[in-house]
Amino acid sequence: MHALVGENGAGKSTLMKILYGMQKPDEGTITVDGDQVTFNSPADAIARGIGMVHQHFMLADNLTVLENVVLGAEKLYGIGQAARNKIGEISEAYGLGVRPDAYVEDLGVADRQRVEILKVLYRGARILILDEPTAVLVPQEVDALFDNLRELKAEGLTVIFISHKLGEVLSVADDITVIRRGTTVGTADPASTTTKQLAELMVGSELPSPETRESTVTDVPVLKVADLRLTATDSDGVVREVLSEIGFTIHRGEVLGIAGVEGNGQTELIETLMGLRDPDGGVITLDTADISHAPTRERRESGIGYIPEDRHRHGLLLESPLWENRILGHVTERPNSRRGLLDPKAARADTRRIVVEYDVRTPGIDVTASSLSGGNQQKLIVGREMSHLPKLLIAAHPTRGVDVGAQAQIWDQIKAARSDGLAVLLISADLDELIGLSDTLRVMYRGRLVADADPATITPEELGTAMTGAATGHLEAAPEDEAR
Amino acid sequence: MKKFDKDRLILGLAGPVLALVVAIVLTTVVLLASGTNPWEPYRIMFESASYVDVQVLIVNQAGTYYLAALAVAVGFRMNLFNIGVDGQYRLAAMMAALVGASVNLPGPFQIALIVLTAMLVGAFWSGIAGILKTTRGVSEVVSTIMLNSIATSLVAWLILPKNFGEQPAGSNNLTTGEIPKSGWFPGLSMGAEAGEIYGFTFVAALCGVIYWFVLGRTRFGFDLRATGASESAAQASGVDAKKMILTSMLISGAVAGLVGMPTLLGDSHTYSLDFPTGLGFTGITIALLGRNHPLGIAFSALLIAFLDKSSASLDQYGYEKEIATIMQGLIVISVVVSYELVRRYGLRRQQQKVGEELAAGGAIKTDADAESTSDKGAAL
Numbered sequence: 001m002h003a004l005v006g007e008n009g010a011g012k013s014t015l016m017k018i019l020y021g022m023q024k025p026d027e028g029t030i031t032v033d034g035d036q037v038t039f040n041s042p043a044d045a046i047a048r049g050i051g052m053v054h055q056h057f058m059l060a061d062n063l064t065v066l067e068n069v070v071l072g073a074e075k076l077y078g079i080g081q082a083a084r085n086k087i088g089e090i091s092e093a094y095g096l097g098v099r100p101d102a103y104v105e106d107l108g109v110a111d112r113q114r115v116e117i118l119k120v121l122y123r124g125a126r127i128l129i130l131d132e133p134t135a136v137l138v139p140q141e142v143d144a145l146f147d148n149l150r151e152l153k154a155e156g157l158t159v160i161f162i163s164h165k166l167g168e169v170l171s172v173a174d175d176i177t178v179i180r181r182g183t184t185v186g187t188a189d190p191a192s193t194t195t196k197q198l199a200e201l202m203v204g205s206e207l208p209s210p211e212t213r214e215s216t217v218t219d220v221p222v223l224k225v226a227d228l229r230l231t232a233t234d235s236d237g238v239v240r241e242v243l244s245e246i247g248f249t250i251h252r253g254e255v256l257g258i259a260g261v262e263g264n265g266q267t268e269l270i271e272t273l274m275g276l277r278d279p280d281g282g283v284i285t286l287d288t289a290d291i292s293h294a295p296t297r298e299r300r301e302s303g304i305g306y307i308p309e310d311r312h313r314h315g316l317l318l319e320s321p322l323w324e325n326r327i328l329g330h331v332t333e334r335p336n337s338r339r340g341l342l343d344p345k346a347a348r349a350d351t352r353r354i355v356v357e358y359d360v361r362t363p364g365i366d367v368t369a370s371s372l373s374g375g376n377q378q379k380l381i382v383g384r385e386m387s388h389l390p391k392l393l394i395a396a397h398p399t400r401g402v403d404v405g406a407q408a409q410i411w412d413q414i415k416a417a418r419s420d421g422l423a424v425l426l427i428s429a430d431l432d433e434l435i436g437l438s439d440t441l442r443v444m445y446r447g448r449l450v451a452d453a454d455p456a457t458i459t460p461e462e463l464g465t466a467m468t469g470a471a472t473g474h475l476e477a478a479p480e481d482e483a484r
Numbered sequence: 485m486k487k488f489d490k491d492r493l494i495l496g497l498a499g500p501v502l503a504l505v506v507a508i509v510l511t512t513v514v515l516l517a518s519g520t521n522p523w524e525p526y527r528i529m530f531e532s533a534s535y536v537d538v539q540v541l542i543v544n545q546a547g548t549y550y551l552a553a554l555a556v557a558v559g560f561r562m563n564l565f566n567i568g569v570d571g572q573y574r575l576a577a578m579m580a581a582l583v584g585a586s587v588n589l590p591g592p593f594q595i596a597l598i599v600l601t602a603m604l605v606g607a608f609w610s611g612i613a614g615i616l617k618t619t620r621g622v623s624e625v626v627s628t629i630m631l632n633s634i635a636t637s638l639v640a641w642l643i644l645p646k647n648f649g650e651q652p653a654g655s656n657n658l659t660t661g662e663i664p665k666s667g668w669f670p671g672l673s674m675g676a677e678a679g680e681i682y683g684f685t686f687v688a689a690l691c692g693v694i695y696w697f698v699l700g701r702t703r704f705g706f707d708l709r710a711t712g713a714s715e716s717a718a719q720a721s722g723v724d725a726k727k728m729i730l731t732s733m734l735i736s737g738a739v740a741g742l743v744g745m746p747t748l749l750g751d752s753h754t755y756s757l758d759f760p761t762g763l764g765f766t767g768i769t770i771a772l773l774g775r776n777h778p779l780g781i782a783f784s785a786l787l788i789a790f791l792d793k794s795s796a797s798l799d800q801y802g803y804e805k806e807i808a809t810i811m812q813g814l815i816v817i818s819v820v821v822s823y824e825l826v827r828r829y830g831l832r833r834q835q836q837k838v839g840e841e842l843a844a845g846g847a848i849k850t851d852a853d854a855e856s857t858s859d860k861g862a863a864l
Contacts, residue, residue, distance in 0.1 A: 297722030314720035317713040329721035363841035371838040
């Protein structure tokens with residue numbers, strides 16, 4: 001099992017794309033099992049026994065596991081019993097525990113990932129590439145995934161593993177390659193390396209910690225949410241409660257972290273707070289104004305900054321230049337516009353400032369957002385939102401897919417703004433980040449805030465347990481129990 | 485960062501040029517396959533276009549096309565496909581002609597009234613599709629096509645003599661009655677032989693300037709473009725998508741209402757059964773070819789008008805003038821294909837180049853001021 005680590009934009013993804021035949025190298029050779037090979041398309045790579053599990057799952061929700069697996073590989077074992085047997089066989093052999101007739105939409109994230117792995121194995125892969133497989137999993141699921149991977153390794157398969165989480169890399173990999181700016185800067189032996197050394201190799205600096213030092217929490221409430229309810233009608237016409245009885249207050253200088261397995265209502269909560277969804281009940285108060293049903297633009301103008309969960313869908317215009325992306329979301333504010341007219345000159349100048357201050361690595365501000373790496377896109381978004389001095393920052397996975405260096409920077413910016421009185425609602429799948437940055441922690445499960453915890457004392461494992469719904473109330477024995 | 489600008493310009497031109505080359509090649513193939521001389525028709529068309537009177541015809545036609553294409557382009561910029569420009573302008577022209585023929589105000593007011601009526605009717609007709617889309621989620625493609633057909637029937641019914649139409653003595657034609665002289669838009673005479681350029685052609689050009697300004701320089705235009713580029717991102721940024729859909733549909737319809745004006749105010753002065761039809765569909769071709777850019781649209785409007793008008797002379801030389809129609813069709817196909825190809829190529833290329841520049845240390849440095857880096861970028 002070989003791990004590949006490196007900063008974002010260091011070239012990990014590009015390297016993987018080349019290995020998987022999605023891109024062609026200008027120079028150099030790839031050798032598989034002693035044969036020199038060239039891949040013109042993923043199909044060539046698959047034929048050579050290379051399979052890729054993407055960071056974003058590529059499954060059709062409304063098909064069953066069996067259908068998803070055979071899709072595009074019908075020639076191998078047909079679509080009937082033979083395919084079913086084969087799936088059972090693979091699932092058995094590697095302990096994947098996949099149910100072929102379950103619908104993918106009913107599966108959790110971890111199960112979907114196993115389906116992805118099975119899909120790759122079904123196509124005869126002997127070399128598996130996993131792109132940040134743990135980004136979406138809670139600690140228990142990560143352990144289960146690693147068990148699966150060890151199983152694969154024991155069967156003689158090769159696994160290439162890309163991750164930002166150095167601790168995980170050290171625990172699971174047999175060999176580590178570190179790349180920076182497109183070249184290999186070093187290799188490491190996990191047995192004799194610490195996360196610290198690895199991080200230094202990666203960025204040439206110390207491993208950042210998300211920990212906030214002293215509390216800056218005041219007693220001035222910025223955002224009050226009371227008894228928020230949201231229902232949604234699913235495809236079968238059934239009305240479900242997506243959010244119920246949500247209530248919390250964030251004060252000036254406070255970071256409220258919400259933990260939860262993805263899909264438990266965090267996305268909906270954020271979208272309701274941003275005005276993208278209209279709540280069915282409850283009150284949202286910003287400072288003293290009731291903004292429960294205010295339009296998104298008004299909320300933004302009144303000082304809510306937003307770092308969206310999915311930056312491609314909600315944070316950027318991918319095919320527009322950076323300076324237009326700097327305007328996005330703040331078109332009515334200076335320096336972007338005056339009296340209804342855009343001010344491209346000022347906006348461009350300010351984009352340049354953001355690029356410099358937030359270390360967005362780009363050759364210029366006229367390149368499209370899509371040509372930046374994920375981490376740099378995120379830095380641009382953070383810079384943009386912070387530039388308007390928000391009172392409240394809603395940050396969903398602010399450092400997802402961002403390298404260690406940029407991560408530290410984003411944390412620092414959030415911390416600095418917090419000590420200036422910024423209130424932050426933080427949602428993250430990275431429990432270390434959540435525990436490190438937050439002043440208060442809440443756990444969300446099935447659309448409810450089921451538990452709360454003190455970030456000073458809780459461990460990621462305990463939090464992970466609560467996230468699966470196994471624990472409620474105030475986590476840990478503490479005198480005041482404010483469970484809801 | 486002039487380099488990227490230049491790149492973008494080249495890529496921007498590559499699409500249309502590639503499309504035109506492919507279209508010409510394919511047309512030549514068609515000509516060869518049908519056993520006709522493949523070069524002669526081109527020569528005849530160019531020769532015909534060298535006469536001033538044909539040139540005037542081309543410009544007048546282009547002005548009309550330009551408006552139609554702008555109407556379509558407004559929708560395109562926001563990912564709305566207003567196929568209904570055709571119905572919108574015909575109904576608008578007819579209603580405007582009716583209003584114009586029934587009142588008689590002093591010059592500018594009469595014209596303003598007619599133009600305003602046309603815009604309102606056009607906006608009303610497209611607004612139906614807009615409301616259907618925002619309230620019921622009906623695809624604007626479907627509803628505008630249907631509204632086209634309803635408009636056709638409605639116009640035919642309204643123009644009947646028992647309703648609002650008139651039948652001039654000794655003619656089979658039906659008209660809406662003639663607009664009084666005060667409602668005639670003065671043209672620019674190009675000499676007795678050549679005829680005159682419709683005054684409204686200049687209004688069309690002005691519309692292009694307004695289009696550029698509103699889309700490129702106003703908040704509203706930014707919201708509109710953002711919605712077209714990514715509806716989800718625009719919504720998260722605070723754009724009310726439904727309002728945006730309705731507004732742009734209304735604008736598109738209002739501009740569509742102007743399409744009939746050059747002819748109505750400059751030439752026919754009445755709406756009759758032989759009023760030009762199908763301009764809305766040609767507008768789609770032109771908007772596509774012109775990449776929704778006001779200048780691009782202007783060039784493509786001239787090109788299509790050139791094909792239309794100069795092909796008329798082919799008949800005299802024994803060639804089918806449908807050659808031009810074939811060519812227009814081929815242009816549409818090759819435009820769609822080549823633009824997508826160029827777009828993908830451009831995105832990939834830029835990603836690569838950005839990667840290369842960063843690897844070479846070309847990023848805007850944290851310490852160095854932005855000024856010096858941009859100078860460096862320009863020098864490269």
